[in-house]
Amino acid sequence: MFVLSEFRLAVIQLQVTGVKADNLSRARRLVKEAAGQGSRLVLLPECFNSPYGTSFFSTYAERIPGESTQVLSEAARENQVYLVGGSIPEEDDGKLYNSCTVFGPNGELILKHRKIHLFDIDIPGKIRFQESEILSPGNSLSMFDTAFCKVGVGICYDMRFAELAQLYSRKGCQLLVYPGAFNMTTGPAHWELLQRGRALDNQVYIATASPARDETASYVAWGHTARVIVIKPFFPDLQYLAGVRQQIPITAQRRDDLYTVTSVQEGSS
Numbered sequence: 001m002f003v004l005s006e007f008r009l010a011v012i013q014l015q016v017t018g019v020k021a022d023n024l025s026r027a028r029r030l031v032k033e034a035a036g037q038g039s040r041l042v043l044l045p046e047c048f049n050s051p052y053g054t055s056f057f058s059t060y061a062e063r064i065p066g067e068s069t070q071v072l073s074e075a076a077r078e079n080q081v082y083l084v085g086g087s088i089p090e091e092d093d094g095k096l097y098n099s100c101t102v103f104g105p106n107g108e109l110i111l112k113h114r115k116i117h118l119f120d121i122d123i124p125g126k127i128r129f130q131e132s133e134i135l136s137p138g139n140s141l142s143m144f145d146t147a148f149c150k151v152g153v154g155i156c157y158d159m160r161f162a163e164l165a166q167l168y169s170r171k172g173c174q175l176l177v178y179p180g181a182f183n184m185t186t187g188p189a190h191w192e193l194l195q196r197g198r199a200l201d202n203q204v205y206i207a208t209a210s211p212a213r214d215e216t217a218s219y220v221a222w223g224h225t226a227r228v229i230v231i232k233p234f235f236p237d238l239q240y241l242a243g244v245r246q247q248i249p250i251t252a253q254r255r256d257d258l259y260t261v262t263s264v265q266e267g268s269s
């Protein structure tokens, strides 16, 4: 496989409203703009086609393939990019999921990742959110190969689970992408810290995209879309990453005789 050492990745902090058609056309326009600036991989935020909230999921839910994924497929093909389509509420067989679809430069669906860890938190006086009241969890890891590098996919709360990132890293991923939508409580506390932690521990690049902050929304996203890396911002540079892994060889130094992280299932859900 031909692997480019350095490539441009775009993370889109999309303004998301209650009008699905507007969200889709805005996303499409921004994917085109990102590709026009040389991006080869583009990332949209969690719930890019609908407001984020348990009261919205069933109204905005679609089957896959459906209206929103059709737009994503066309946007990927027209612009010849890998497109990580944030997430959408998905309906399948009477159940709802929070699902990320990834399309290749020919517009083909490469994978579907259903959020594995549902966002159920209760911080008194601050925020209570229970995705599991409405959604079902996915049960699979999701990775894909590009012409540049291998990519692992998680959605928002998935980022809090260090084991998932460890597994992706062990399975050869150099970049982990997390469409996300942290909020005004957890965002300032953990959004950047988690990304830096996942990147540093696993010697991988991390990219996240959030909806733009909208103070009038029922769930106010923190924003702060990031193209993080512990290492060197903006362009994922795989040669540089290989250098870091060689200089600080924690992968080879792991004590697999004392501990291990294993997966019981994989593939796209």
Ligand SMILES: NC(=O)CC(=O)C(=O)O
Pocket (backbone or CB within 6 Å): 119, 155, 156, 157, 158, 160, 180, 181, 182, 183, 186, 187
């Ligand atoms: N929205 C999420 O899934 C997660 C989140 O906001 C957090 O972990 O904080």
